[in-house]
Amino acid sequence: MFDTLKSRIYQGKQYIKDIENAPMREQFRGFPQLCANADTTCLEGVCPTGALNLNPLSIDMGKCTFCGACGRCSEAVKFTAGYKLASTCHEKLVVTPETTYEEYVKSAIETKGEIVKMFGHSLKLRQVSAAGCNGCEMELNACSNVNFDMGRFGIDFVASPRHADGIVITGPISENMAYALEDCYKSVPDPKIVILCGACAISGGVFQESTKLNREFLEKYPIDLYIPGCPVHPLTFINGVLGFIKGKNN
Amino acid sequence: MANWIKIKNNIKVDLGKIPIISKNNLREEVKNIGKRPIGFFGKDWGFGCVRLFIILADDSNSEFYLSSVVFSENDKSYESLTQDIPAFHIFEREFYEQFGIEPLNHPWLKPVRINQDKYPFFEMTGEEVHQVAVGPIHAGVIEPGHFRFMCNGESVYHLEIMLGYQHRGIEEMMIKNPSNQLAESINGDSVIAYNTAYSQTMEALKGIEISNKAQLIRKAALEMERIAIHIGDMGAIAGDIAYLMGASVFGATRTLVINTMLEICGSRFGRGLVTVGGVNYDIPDDVLNRALETLSKVAKDVDRMTNTMLKNSTVMSRLEKTGTVSTEKAAEIGLVGMAARASGVELDSRFDYPDKWMSELGFERKPFKGVGDVNSRFKLRYKEIKESISIVKKIFAKLKDYKDELIITEGVNNKLSSDSFVISVVEGWRGEIVHIAMTDINRKISKYKIKDPSFNNWYGLGLAVRNNGISDFPLCNKSFNLSYSGNDL
16 A cells, blocks of 8 residues: 555656647657758659659658658658647648648648537547557557546547547558448447548558558548548647647647 | 478578478378477469468477478368367468368368458357357457357356458568568557568568667667567556556556657657668667666666555456466467466577577576466566566667667668578567568569467467456456457458
8 A cells, every 4th residue: 555655656747738839859750841952863762652742742641651761861851840740631631842830730720610619628539440550559548648648638538439429540441340440430429520540541551552451431421630640649649639629720 | 301491580591492292291290390380371383273381480499390282273171280289270270261272170160360240150058158249349449359258147168259350461462562661560569570570581582681780779679669568568457457556657657668769760669760671770879878767767667566566465366367378278279479478388589599699698588487377477577578678778788889880781772582481580579470471583572471479379368268257358358468460461
């Protein structure tokens, strides 16, 4: 008993107080800043997912695995530590040399008044791993740990889709998971939201060419929020969801 | 011995040197060698033929026995090996599923990765027996899989595990378009281990010897992956018995380790670090010194929390004698890695197939006296965390000797050698991760085979929960923490 109390006191407070302005280590590969004037010849065939387009220069963060291969061989791409990457609009995920991080963060998330009213103080999510590699899953679990403590904002993962306000999809959606995913979505009561989490969910990521996927779900149902990353960093996820339900641009 | 050749880890052999034995002799041959299976897979051999490759691991001599059998177009069966050596059961099921060649008298020839909805589950009848079906979507934020329990009241008679929901066709993709990024995404909790195994096969086929510095950085990263996941798992075990103090403290301690990984390579799980030819990131002195300080703190915090936790009688009553797999059972069904060690079967490919650093840096195997229950798996993690921290510290000290070496060796763009075969085994935190690559005459990959330790170990979980309360299932499951994506590929 006393040992437990001592451990508790020794641990102190672990949570990140200001989650919206939490510092990030400079080595983190987040928002890619592009430079139009740099030499791009060495970038031919470097990108494993086709996120990088050379003519004109752009990166689709929905496809990008943030592996850093392009940044290591050319000045044209520099991965900054910017971690607020979520967007409500698929097209906005495409970054060009004109896009700065500050502008991106301001305009990436556009939310509706009814979302803020309905979910602003409480959002319960059912996560579905549809062939996710366990990278995004581990990071989503980390969102609820003592460091990030997402529950304090009213955002939680719940066990039953019946208790949920929406679903979070990770993974490229394998054929074998397509039925279960749709079933889960249908079990969530209206109104509901869909969040795509990670490069695999948004675009198929490194698995785009796989013949074992079935991504029809994404054509059938509306998607509300795209959160890029490979895997998604907890700060990216929490700030993305907060921006969406609070209706403010971080 | 002409029926088998002996090969070594990470060293290629000519395809032409691999013997072919008759399928009628296969059973006797495998029984005579008497080693455990580590690879058993087919490959299309043209004109409707299928060639079956069999690799047996001789762990005490750091070698593999390799041979093959050719099945002609109309040859659709052979006598099952599982009858003599149960560890083959899952390998034979996979081979049957992929090539339709039936192992006769296999005890339970059910699907591995496909047709989940068509499979009739094993059923027990009786007034008191009832079924509980769970999944594929589980209560927590984890990967999908279906579990079917046969229960008598609260206690479990039998658990059937049906996987395959994660199947992404990775082995095909590795033939068409192999890359480090794809290798990392096979199993996102063993990024370093998978990427190292892939890189080692490619380096063997390209004839590249990577620098000492790159070898050491890879090795340190592999141990850091082990430390981080083991701490996270100890937290998850604590969480599953509602000991929230442990869950939160171990959770916070794990964060320290993965954030150190982030400082080294820009990703909390080590993505982007390992590449064919070496590593992408050097460790600067300031990062290295900070990492050493962090690891010392981590060691202290883990010590403190583990000791507090294990002194608590309510904790011990949940961990002890829960989910037991005996030493005999573990050896018989062919458990590997951590799950095997916790049951008292000493298998650790770091020591069984050692690289030069194991002796140079003086790492010694310290056997663990496990009895195969959740408590053993918990304590084994604690032991391995401490060992891995000391390994990382030694490696970091040694790194200073190789300051001026390159991190990526030249020759990355070399062509693969033609008609070759290579096996690479890496001890990830779960156990042995096996990658096997074959090339054709055009110097292209013609077959890529991956075996995750979970492939062997899922059946162990099924045995562990027998005669336990069904409410202890999450605890048993977490104590194994097996991979769905690594199994389903």
